[in-house]
Amino acid sequence: MEKVKLEILGLSPSQSQTGSFALVLSEEAGNRRLPIIIGMFEAQAIAIEMERITPNRPMTHDLFKSFARAFDFTVEEILISDLREGIFFAKVVCTDGIRQKSIDARPSDAIAIGLRFQVPIYTTNQILADAGISSQEATTADEPEELIQSSSRPQKTYKDSLKDFSLDELDKMLSQALIDEEYEKAAKIRDEISKRN
Structure with a gap:
């Protein structure tokens, strides 16, 4: 299994799920990105460590680090190892x-722990092929919104069901x-x- 090293690109509030966040991981030596939806508490644990904030009392992930060190264990790496039914x-x-x-x-907990041990985060080429999004796709589209609106089909918004769009329209929307x-x-x-491929 060939591993691909990832880095955290960003963390932002979810637009559709209240209390959820989008954690975006980026391929270190490439242009693919891996977005993962995570919960508010896990996002907070990741953000606190990224910002080097020390809470008054240890959080769960800090407790894991203390526990591991107390028993002479350390973390070597984090591996996003599988994707099944969208999970x-x-x-x-x-x-x-x-x-x-x-x-x-869970990837969110694993990454929060990995940040505390300052270890690399990996995934596989297969997961990036299945769930990754190429940042180059974004630069190859020419005004995709105009193209969707000027098609012979009626205008659609993102709130409409994605099932109603053709693959070509979905590619443009993705870009x-x-x-x-x-x-x-x-x-x-x-x-x-x-789902359609």
């Missing part, structure tokens, strides 16, 4: 210097969402395109 799976790869163990985790850096919207469009 991402991750592993926290730990070692005590002799044995290595992979612990199943525009990437240009506008609306990663959650892009992820939903990407999922609709994947």
Whole structure:
């Protein structure tokens, strides 16, 4: 399995799900992005560590770090290992210097822990192929919104069901969402395109 190193590109509030956030990971040596929708508490745990804020009392992920250190374990890496039915799976790869163990985790928790141990985040080429969005797609489209509106079909908005759009229209909408850096919207469009392929 060939691993691909990721870095955190951004964290923004979800436009469609109140209390959720879009965590956008970017391929370190490429142009693909991996948007993952996460909960508010996990987003807070990631943001606190990214901003180097020290809470008054340890958060759950800080407790995990203290617990691991107390028992001479450390985290080596985070691996976003699988994508099944639209749900991402991750592993926290730990070692005590002799044995290595992979612990199943939600990607949001795994990344929050990985940030505290300052370890790399990886995924696989297959996951990026299935769920990643190429940032180059955004630069190849010529005014996609105008193209959608000037088609012979009636004008549509994003609130309409994505099932009503053709693949060509969805490709153009995906490109525009990437240009506008609306990663959650892009992820939903990407999922609709994947269902049809």
